[in-house]
Amino acid sequence: MKIVARVRDGELLNTVTEAAGALEAELIVIGGEEGDNDHQLVDALRTHPDLVLIEYELAGSLGELRAETRARGIGLITVCRNGEEGLSAARAQVDEWFTYPFSVEEVEGRIQAAAIRVDPDVASRGQARTAEYLQYEELLYDRFTGFPTLPVMVERGREMLERTGRVTILYIEFVRYSKLEEIYGWQKLDEVLQTTANGVRDFYDRERGEEENLLMVSHAGDDDFIFFTDLRGSPEVTDKRINEVSERLEADVRTRLEEDHGEDIAGLFGIYVGAATIFRNPKIRTERNLYRGIREAAQAARSVVHRERTRKIADLKTTLRRGAVYVEYHPIVVTETADVYGYEALARGSLRGLRSPEVLFSVAEEANLIWELSRLCRRRAIEGMASLLDPDQFLFLNVDPHDFRDPTFRYLDVDDLGIQHPELIVFEITERTAITDYPAFQEHLRNFRDQGFRFAVDDAGSGYAGLGSIANLAPDYIKLDISLISGIDTNFMKQNLVETMVSFANDHGILVIAEGVERDEEYETVKGLGVHLTQGFLFHQPRYAGRPKVKQLAD
Amino acid sequence: MDRQETILVVDDNRDNVDILSAFLESRGYRVAVAEEGKAALSRLEEVHPDLVLLDVMMPGMDGWQVCRTIKSHPEYGSTRVVMVTAKGGFEDKFEGMRSGADDYVVKPVDLDELEEKIERNLSAGGRRQ
Numbered sequence: 001m002k003i004v005a006r007v008r009d010g011e012l013l014n015t016v017t018e019a020a021g022a023l024e025a026e027l028i029v030i031g032g033e034e035g036d037n038d039h040q041l042v043d044a045l046r047t048h049p050d051l052v053l054i055e056y057e058l059a060g061s062l063g064e065l066r067a068e069t070r071a072r073g074i075g076l077i078t079v080c081r082n083g084e085e086g087l088s089a090a091r092a093q094v095d096e097w098f099t100y101p102f103s104v105e106e107v108e109g110r111i112q113a114a115a116i117r118v119d120p121d122v123a124s125r126g127q128a129r130t131a132e133y134l135q136y137e138e139l140l141y142d143r144f145t146g147f148p149t150l151p152v153m154v155e156r157g158r159e160m161l162e163r164t165g166r167v168t169i170l171y172i173e174f175v176r177y178s179k180l181e182e183i184y185g186w187q188k189l190d191e192v193l194q195t196t197a198n199g200v201r202d203f204y205d206r207e208r209g210e211e212e213n214l215l216m217v218s219h220a221g222d223d224d225f226i227f228f229t230d231l232r233g234s235p236e237v238t239d240k241r242i243n244e245v246s247e248r249l250e251a252d253v254r255t256r257l258e259e260d261h262g263e264d265i266a267g268l269f270g271i272y273v274g275a276a277t278i279f280r281n282p283k284i285r286t287e288r289n290l291y292r293g294i295r296e297a298a299q300a301a302r303s304v305v306h307r308e309r310t311r312k313i314a315d316l317k318t319t320l321r322r323g324a325v326y327v328e329y330h331p332i333v334v335t336e337t338a339d340v341y342g343y344e345a346l347a348r349g350s351l352r353g354l355r356s357p358e359v360l361f362s363v364a365e366e367a368n369l370i371w372e373l374s375r376l377c378r379r380r381a382i383e384g385m386a387s388l389l390d391p392d393q394f395l396f397l398n399v400d401p402h403d404f405r406d407p408t409f410r411y412l413d414v415d416d417l418g419i420q421h422p423e424l425i426v427f428e429i430t431e432r433t434a435i436t437d438y439p440a441f442q443e444h445l446r447n448f449r450d451q452g453f454r455f456a457v458d459d460a461g462s463g464y465a466g467l468g469s470i471a472n473l474a475p476d477y478i479k480l481d482i483s484l485i486s487g488i489d490t491n492f493m494k495q496n497l498v499e500t501m502v503s504f505a506n507d508h509g510i511l512v513i514a515e516g517v518e519r520d521e522e523y524e525t526v527k528g529l530g531v532h533l534t535q536g537f538l539f540h541q542p543r544y545a546g547r548p549k550v551k552q553l554a555d
Numbered sequence: 556m557d558r559q560e561t562i563l564v565v566d567d568n569r570d571n572v573d574i575l576s577a578f579l580e581s582r583g584y585r586v587a588v589a590e591e592g593k594a595a596l597s598r599l600e601e602v603h604p605d606l607v608l609l610d611v612m613m614p615g616m617d618g619w620q621v622c623r624t625i626k627s628h629p630e631y632g633s634t635r636v637v638m639v640t641a642k643g644g645f646e647d648k649f650e651g652m653r654s655g656a657d658d659y660v661v662k663p664v665d666l667d668e669l670e671e672k673i674e675r676n677l678s679a680g681g682r683r684q
Contacts, residue, residue: 187655190627461649484652490679492658492672493638493651500645 001025001115002049006041006058012079016053019107025050051075051095051114056085062092075118077110142219147197150226153218157228158286160216161278167290168242168277170227171297172200172249175270175305193223195260196269199253200225206252207245226294238277246273267356270308274301313367315351316360320372324350325360327381328542329388332396332513332535335527342394343543344428344535345381371406374399378409382419388543389424396456399427404444422452426477430458438472445473456513460484461497471508478505480531482516489521495529502530560677561585563604565595565621566639567613575608578666579673592616596624599631606635606676609656611647619654626655635680637672639664 003025007013013029020027028049030040045052045068052069056078059065069076078089078097089097095114098106140152148156161167174196181189197219204217204227216228229245250271257266276296278289319325329343349360364373378397385395403409419425427448445455456477457470461484470478480498488494498514505512514526517536526534562584566572569590576586587602589595592615599607607625611618622636638651638659651659657679658672 187627461652490657491652492675492679493648493656496659497645497648497652500648 001051001111002028002047003051003053003111004028004030004041004044004047004049006030006052006054007079008055008058012055015102015104015107018104019111022104022108023111025111045069045072045074048072049074050118051077051111053077053079053111056080056089056097062089062094066092066094073118075114077114147200147217147219147225150218153216153226153228154287154290156216157290160228160230161280161286161290164230165280166230166277167293168229168238168275169290169293169297170229170242170246170249171274171276171294171301172225172227172253173272173274173298173301173305174223175272176268192257192261192265192269195256196223196253197225198260199256200249202256203249203252207248224298226297242275246275249273264356268358270305272301272304272308274298274304276300309363309366312353312359312363315354316349316363316367316369316373319349319351319354319360320369320376323376323380325376325380326350326544327377327384328544329384330535330542332394332533335514335523335531335534340390340393341533342396342424342426343385343389344396344398345377345385346398346542347377347380370400370402371408374403374406375408382425384544391421392424394424394426394454396426396428398458399429401429401441404441410444410447423454426454426456428456428458428479429473429475442473460501474508475510477511477513477533479513479515479535485514485516485522485526485536486518487522489519489525495525498526498529498531502532505532506530559585560606561587561602561604562673563587563589563595563598563602563607565589565592565607565613565618566610567591568610571610575664575669578669582670584673592618592621592624595621599625599628599634603631604634605680606637606673608637608639608673611638611640619650622651622654622656633680635676637676 001023003016003020005013005016005020005027007016007029008031013031017027017029028044028047030044041052052065052074054065054077056062059078062078066076075096076094078085078092078094079102080086080089080097080099082099086097086099095117096110098110141148157167200217218226218228227249250273253271254266254269257269274297276293278293280286281289325347328346328348330346331343332341333339334341346357347360348355348357354360354363361370361373364370381395381397389395399409449455454476455473456479457473457475458479459481460470460478461481478501480501484494484498488498498512502512504510511532513533513535514531515535517523517526517534517538519538523534523536523538562579564572564575564579564586565588566575567590572588572590576588579586587598587604589598591613595607595609598604609618609621613621616624618638618640622638625634625636626632628634635657636655638656639662640647640651640659641662648659658676660669660672
């Protein structure tokens with residue numbers, strides 16, 4: 001890009017020079033007094049610049065200059081001392097004008113805007129395609145999904161409303177039943193959000209192709225999406241069709257989630273659709289009408305979420321009353337020999353919608369029933385182990401630090417639970433839940449230790465505690481978080497960390513367990529690093545102590 | 556010995572950049588340079604490096620942030636990233652692991668160790684593709 005600047009003010013000249021530099025534009029400056037170098041300006045125009053930037057008071061007749069530059073296809077920017085000059089500049093139809101004071105960024109933006117106005121292709125010619133332009137694009141189209149953002153959508157919705165007289169708005173709300181990001185890391189959440197967007201796109205592409213309906217989709221940030229459609233017909237028909245459409249949409253997204261991330265992760269998501277229909281009303285400003293509709297649809301989606309939550313809590317109460325959990329026993333093997341060392345018990349709900357332990361516990365937390373659920377899970381796990389474990393195998397049980405406040409756990413009656421060998425039971429304490437009162441907590445641990453129970457720190461390395469707090473708990477085992485293990489064969493940072501933890505453990509008489517070992521290469525790597533025990537689907541699938549006791553109930 | 560592999564060196568200290576690039580060039584790598592985080596990201600798109608050697612302590616965007624951004628990039632997310640850190644502390648390594656870094660070297664950089672780490676990362680990166 002080539003810019004001719006006729007500027008006298010030193011501050012302005014500096015700013016323009018800087019802005020041109022940032023845009024990698026060639027700058028030709030003709031300064032000086034009014035009148036005496038008009039021929040310089042005329043000469044400069046003959047060198048085919050893209051833009052002329054000129055101080056208002058140096059322009060002479062702005063009308064003439066405008067005509068001259070327009071004839072040559074040159075953009076014109078005028079710098080004005082005040083609003084009055086600005087108005088005359090605007091009347092003369094310059095491409096851009098601005099007044100004092102100004103920043104380099106503003107001048108840059110004006111230059112770019114003028115350049116684009118003169119020649120829209122200038123943007124794609126490379127030079128002008130700088131950060132600012134990209135930022136605008138990003139504001140209009142979501143970087144993640146490529147869907148238009150809300151302002152673009154509302155503009156199109158307005159057209160739809162004018163044309164068809166009504167618009168139905170579907171608001172898709174995703175609910176996460178776990179702290180997915182905290183557990184699996186932000187990369188995982190990003191991947192999942194990408195998947196939900198892909199599911200939405202599947203739906204969009206298909207529905208748009210099959211039906212004559214107008215259909216538009218927008219990404220409302222994070223994982224919420226908005227559809228505009230013009231479903232027509234009587235209200236009943238429309239309601240029915242909205243339901244059908246919602247179900248298809250939900251099915252598409254769920255299928256994608258299951259395909260890409262497995263049932264466990266897909267189970268952590270609720271997908272809820274709320275709908276609202278608005279009609280053309282000449283008395284209401286169209287944008288306001290649309291935004292009102294979007295709000296209504298969002299509220300409808302939230303009330304579905306709320307209903308669903310109430311239903312899940314009712315299901316949880318049924319689960320507790322009937323003891324409807326079953327236990328999966330995940331084998332933990334000795335790394336060196338691959339012999340089974342013990343099992344980790346993981347409780348799952350029997351009712352549809354409550355299978356995943358994460359969902360189960362997050363619902364229990366909301367309903368304030370966490371102790372009851374924990375008690376049930378522990379009881380089931382211990383009952384099942386009798387038929388499953390060899391006499392020298394260990395049972396790993398998950399315990400939440402909050403459980404220690406539950407009197408029935410704190411004064412756990414070994415005989416009552418039918419535990420013959422407390423020394424074969426290992427309580428896993430997750431590193432994720434913050435332990436606030438260390439002295440009290442350690443006191444509880446001591447009580448259990450005195451009875452013979454052992455302890456493991458779960459999810460070590462997930463980022464909530466360093467080695468210091470692990471040392472404080474003086475556990476018998478450290479379970480390394482899955483994020484440390486996955487891909488460890490090619491990540492030397494992870495190898496180094498695991499090596500450090502193994503050597504720390506060896507110094508303190510602790511055994512290290514690698515969780516989530518899924519590939520041969522990962523197994524060989526942890527073996528090479530001296531990790532004592534290994535857990536993961538690579539060796540054995542989980543086992544059950546008999547099938548779930550309660551038959552699955554219909555919804 | 557032209558290996559045709561490109562390494563992007565990111566460091567705000569000109570002297571460090573000079574030493575590292577001279578060394579890497581002498582080992583037959585093509586070297587590109589950036590002096591801060593944002594420049595590193597645009598260089599990444601220009602030169603498509605096979606590996607990024609990334610200083611942690613930089614003004615503006617620090618090395619961890621740059622690493623996170625690279626690793627979440629849809630196109631360049633699989634680029635190997637080796638961090639250059641002043642301390643080799645445990646917490647630092649965790650930070651590195653969480654930001655997705657593949658490896659690290661501690662300052663002052665031992666050039667033989669650096670070469671070995673670069674080689675193992677380039678071959679691990681190739682294996683994964």
